[in-house]
Amino acid sequence: MKKIITFGTYDLLHIGHVRILQRAAELGDRLIVGVSCSELNRSKKGRAPVYTTEDRMAILSALSCVDEVFVERSLEAKGDYIKQFDADVLVMGDDWEGRFDEFKSICSVVYLPRTTGISTSKLIADISDINPTPESHLTD
Numbered sequence: 001m002k003k004i005i006t007f008g009t010y011d012l013l014h015i016g017h018v019r020i021l022q023r024a025a026e027l028g029d030r031l032i033v034g035v036s037c038s039e040l041n042r043s044k045k046g047r048a049p050v051y052t053t054e055d056r057m058a059i060l061s062a063l064s065c066v067d068e069v070f071v072e073r074s075l076e077a078k079g080d081y082i083k084q085f086d087a088d089v090l091v092m093g094d095d096w097e098g099r100f101d102e103f104k105s106i107c108s109v110v111y112l113p114r115t116t117g118i119s120t121s122k123l124i125a126d127i128s129d130i131n132p133t134p135e136s137h138l139t140d
């Protein structure tokens with residue numbers, strides 16, 4: 001049983017999230033996802049997620065490639081989480097390339113390429129730019 005662990009906020013789930021989770025799952029038998037709690041996201045990205053931690057976890061749990069989710073409460077605890085879940089491989093997006101090499105002593109560390117052109121931050125910006133016209137509710 002080869003266990004894969006990965007981490008992230010996964011707010012406003014988008015195709016980049018789905019692709020990296022599918023590719024991570026293909027590396028082993030069981031995919032475990034640490035979902036950054038809202039407080040951690042606030043300190044990491046300077047804003048609260050749109051969705052609650054519970055909803056982000058529920059949405060990820062509904063994906064067939066995800067076997068288990070848990071709350072990531074501290075960025076410093078990655079090594080503890082890897083040991084707690086007995087993970088064989090840590091997967092991170094290549095925006096973190098090299099930053100988690102310290103964990104190579106306890107598991108394999110794989111950086112997967114990000115999907116280009118999409119991110120939660122970009123989605124929020126794009127949605128904020130949408131300026132509905134008064135009659136927009138009449139069309140779909």
Ligand code: CTP
Pocket residue numbers: 007008009010011016017020045092093094095113114115116117118119120121122
């Ligand atoms: N990810 C990806 N491709 C993207 C966006 C994210 O592969 N286009 C990956 C990240 O590398 C990470 C995981 O999805 O491994 C969760 O990333 P997260 O930070 O939650 O998503 P972002 O869209 O990058 O969020 P933000 O814009 O708020 O930074």
